[in-house]
Amino acid sequence: MSDLRTIKITVLRYRPEEEDAPTEQTYDVEFRDDWVVLDALNHIKDHIDGTLSFRWSCRMGVCGSCGMMVNGEPKLTCAAMLRDYYPNEVRVEPLVNFPIVRDLVIDMTDFMDKLKAVKPWIIREEEKPVSEGEYLQTPDQLKDYKQFSQCINCMLCYAACPVYGLEHDFVGPAAIALGHRYNLDSRDEGNQQRQHVIASKEGIWECTYVGECSVVCPKHVDPAEAIQQTKVATTTNRFKSLVMPWGNKK
Amino acid sequence: MMLDSETTKTYTRPISKAWWLRDRGHFNRRYFMFLLRELTSVFVALYVVLFIYEIFLLTKGPDAHTAFRESLSAGPWIAFHIIALLFALYHSYTWLGLTTKMQAAGRGLVKIGTKTLPPILIALGSYGAWIIATCIIAYLFLTL
Ligand code: SF4
Ligand code: FES
Numbered sequence: 349m350s351d352l353r354t355i356k357i358t359v360l361r362y363r364p365e366e367e368d369a370p371t372e373q374t375y376d377v378e379f380r381d382d383w384v385v386l387d388a389l390n391h392i393k394d395h396i397d398g399t400l401s402f403r404w405s406c407r408m409g410v411c412g413s414c415g416m417m418v419n420g421e422p423k424l425t426c427a428a429m430l431r432d433y434y435p436n437e438v439r440v441e442p443l444v445n446f447p448i449v450r451d452l453v454i455d456m457t458d459f460m461d462k463l464k465a466v467k468p469w470i471i472r473e474e475e476k477p478v479s480e481g482e483y484l485q486t487p488d489q490l491k492d493y494k495q496f497s498q499c500i501n502c503m504l505c506y507a508a509c510p511v512y513g514l515e516h517d518f519v520g521p522a523a524i525a526l527g528h529r530y531n532l533d534s535r536d537e538g539n540q541q542r543q544h545v546i547a548s549k550e551g552i553w554e555c556t557y558v559g560e561c562s563v564v565c566p567k568h569v570d571p572a573e574a575i576q577q578t579k580v581a582t583t584t585n586r587f588k589s590l591v592m593p594w595g596n597k598k
Numbered sequence: 599m600m601l602d603s604e605t606t607k608t609y610t611r612p613i614s615k616a617w618w619l620r621d622r623g624h625f626n627r628r629y630f631m632f633l634l635r636e637l638t639s640v641f642v643a644l645y646v647v648l649f650i651y652e653i654f655l656l657t658k659g660p661d662a663h664t665a666f667r668e669s670l671s672a673g674p675w676i677a678f679h680i681i682a683l684l685f686a687l688y689h690s691y692t693w694l695g696l697t698t699k700m701q702a703a704g705r706g707l708v709k710i711g712t713k714t715l716p717p718i719l720i721a722l723g724s725y726g727a728w729i730i731a732t733c734i735i736a737y738l739f740l741t742l
Contacts, residue, residue: 362609364606364609369609370609444611447610448608455606510617510629556632556636557632557696558632573699576696
């Protein structure tokens, strides 16, 4: 198809060795009907301006590395069709609530630290030897956490969360959802080890339920839901252990 | 990519004070409704102060109390009560609506056997309990 149209793409640029604050740059991009915002960025990099920096990898919504603000909304740029914005111009900025390293690339160190803190892996009190085989699970047990395991660490939810923007200590949506995912896993025994991170003031209790994280999540993980579930579960557990201190099984 | 934040020069964008009104140039209804929900507590708190004051006046004898009640029928007070009521309704409605969130996915918290109770039933149950409790309190207030 040769139905080329031209769209204006304005990109936030930040070149730390040249400038102290970000500036803007606008490019005219001829695009085909099936192009996404990421295609336009790649076109700019390949044909117009090789100095533009951004992250991407899979171009199919799995790797979670192409998240940026598109016209003010956190989006996977490989899933944002240009034709949905045309004839208006498209504004691309790095994910908000994170420091900018260069152009559209953000510093994700804070998110990685928080992710690590919730220990998103299966914890066993005692590992059984490989010779004893796998830890088995029924389809029903898988259903318990499956939705929360779909997270691709794209950080769109952190960009959508005003609480994280204002309060950087907040563990944040995806990390809590992933901690919750392992807490719900029938093979896991690490609930106690995650509690001091998840059920803390900087954890679930920092969340005031704006709900925007769940709206922007491209994988329908619904982190807001994970947080609400954890709030109720933590409160009931605490209540139970107050009323029946001997019945603390978990 | 992990960075050494000590040595890498990064740029942190400031957050506008009006973030809840305009989100990078676009109006975000959910941010706005969220702030409105936070604001409801101010009106609820004011109402509670007023209510405690009224109870306090009861200790000062029936005349003081009646005079106070009569002064409440002035226009601005009625307006305040209507606003406080709307805010209280909005807050309760959204708060109880959250109960669906503990059910919707994964391991719902309310279960019968292995079946998770559908979220809509939980919501209807909470709204139902709310309405019944309101009716009982209203009945007690109006008849006692
Ligand atoms: S919860 Fe959703 S929005 Fe947040 S990092 Fe995971 S996939 Fe991305
Ligand atoms: S490039 Fe992998 S999610 Fe967009």
